[in-house]
Amino acid sequence: MKVNTVVASSAKSNGRPLTSDCDVAVIGAGPYGLSAGVHLKAKGIAVRVFGEPMEFWAQKMPEGMLLRSPRVASNLSDPDRAFTLEAYEAASKKEPCAPLPLDTFVEYGKWFRHQLGSDLDQRNVLRVDRDQPGFRLTLQDGEELRATYVVVAAGIGPFKKKPEVFRNLSPDQAIHCYEGRGIRKYSGKRVAVIGAGQSALESAALLHEANAHVEVIARQPDVKWIGQHSWLHHMGPISSMLYSSHDIGPLGISRLVAYPKLVSYVPLTLRDKIRKRAVRPAGARWLPDRLSSVKITTGRGVSQATALADEVALKLDDGSERRVDHVVLGTGYTVDISRYDFLPQELTQDIKQFDGYPKLASGFRSSVPGLHFIGATAARSFGPLLYFVAGTEFASRELVSHLPKTR
Numbered sequence: 001m002k003v004n005t006v007v008a009s010s011a012k013s014n015g016r017p018l019t020s021d022c023d024v025a026v027i028g029a030g031p032y033g034l035s036a037g038v039h040l041k042a043k044g045i046a047v048r049v050f051g052e053p054m055e056f057w058a059q060k061m062p063e064g065m066l067l068r069s070p071r072v073a074s075n076l077s078d079p080d081r082a083f084t085l086e087a088y089e090a091a092s093k094k095e096p097c098a099p100l101p102l103d104t105f106v107e108y109g110k111w112f113r114h115q116l117g118s119d120l121d122q123r124n125v126l127r128v129d130r131d132q133p134g135f136r137l138t139l140q141d142g143e144e145l146r147a148t149y150v151v152v153a154a155g156i157g158p159f160k161k162k163p164e165v166f167r168n169l170s171p172d173q174a175i176h177c178y179e180g181r182g183i184r185k186y187s188g189k190r191v192a193v194i195g196a197g198q199s200a201l202e203s204a205a206l207l208h209e210a211n212a213h214v215e216v217i218a219r220q221p222d223v224k225w226i227g228q229h230s231w232l233h234h235m236g237p238i239s240s241m242l243y244s245s246h247d248i249g250p251l252g253i254s255r256l257v258a259y260p261k262l263v264s265y266v267p268l269t270l271r272d273k274i275r276k277r278a279v280r281p282a283g284a285r286w287l288p289d290r291l292s293s294v295k296i297t298t299g300r301g302v303s304q305a306t307a308l309a310d311e312v313a314l315k316l317d318d319g320s321e322r323r324v325d326h327v328v329l330g331t332g333y334t335v336d337i338s339r340y341d342f343l344p345q346e347l348t349q350d351i352k353q354f355d356g357y358p359k360l361a362s363g364f365r366s367s368v369p370g371l372h373f374i375g376a377t378a379a380r381s382f383g384p385l386l387y388f389v390a391g392t393e394f395a396s397r398e399l400v401s402h403l404p405k406t407r
């Protein structure tokens, strides 16, 4: 059934025509939304995926970035596993390379999305309201549409954490790594990078290579590097027993993380410990060399940040001071679904949550019937795999097995 044609339906809302209905509306066309859409479509479900494909990766992530995840964990998911990264490289005659450059991954996603054809609608969703049975979606141009189910696959964009101490700096003085597409323009500038996770350290390396004068400042006592025990990954079948191919988390935990259904049965306090341990701040193995001449100050926090006429003064908690032109915040994100501006308060207040994460049951069902969440927002229920592209396979198959055909 074709669902994307705008029809001058007899049903009207606020004087505007309603487009034809669909079974499932997926909000967000990143790795999760695209994969879910393709699986749902293959099951014969009338699905529409909303949003500009791969927008977050193409527009926000630092130019020149390399993916932290291994190639095998960087595939989007389709039911026949035919639209893999490898298939894309073969089709576009690209040499496979690892680590994977950001641009290649973005192009791969844009190639993958062609499976959706006209079921991909590049407009943003402005608002979701209950409209029994199901939901009414308002799109960016004011058009409205009804969907029986809504799957929120809108990523982490709104969840950027900007610590209080940096609040008074202007957006040009303090940018978050998650909107650091153009950080290379800071060539020749003095830049403090705050944090020592992958985003912070990768941004520091890119800035340094663009001839900025960089200092990394991090609270943690030392910088951790992923893959320090690389010999453990080269012991054949024994390594496969210790680590999953997704390479998320340390020895043992890595295997558990690969079974999100199992993780969902673990008591919440233990599940949280596993989640935090699996994604603790650390830099990829190719970063130490690139950062060898970058100053890294650990065990120090910034206690004050003051905007001066044409620079920023940072006071550290040991009393020392830095003068910089820009601050790049690699301070992570805090999931809080009330920050999705397309979800009105009337809806979010009925969604049972654990501190901003929706409480999800099998099929990624929230406590509001028909409303599902996939991607990072599902990580508190199904574990840290859902923070990564590698979770698209599980999320899509699980969704499809719980969403019935409604026509």
Ligand SMILES: Cc1cc2nc3c(=O)[nH]c(=O)nc-3n(C[C@H](O)[C@H](O)[C@H](O)COP(=O)(O)OP(=O)(O)OC[C@H]3O[C@@H](n4cnc5c(N)ncnc54)[C@H](O)[C@@H]3O)c2cc1C
Binding pocket: 027, 028, 029, 030, 031, 032, 033, 050, 051, 052, 053, 054, 055, 056, 057, 061, 062, 066, 067, 068, 069, 073, 123, 124, 125, 126, 153, 154, 155, 156, 157, 177, 178, 199, 342, 374, 375, 376, 387, 388, 389, 390
């Ligand atoms: C710097 C950085 C590096 C990372 N590196 C890796 C890595 O190497 N490997 C890995 O697996 N993960 C990595 N991640 C995590 C990564 O964010 C997730 O793996 C991935 O983006 C999850 O896909 P998603 O579809 O849930 O979210 P996204 O890719 O964020 O896609 C969600 C999309 O929804 C869109 N959207 C939001 N609101 C609306 C709306 N109202 N209407 C329509 N569309 C909307 C957004 O524009 C966005 O394009 C990294 C994250 C960051 C920030």
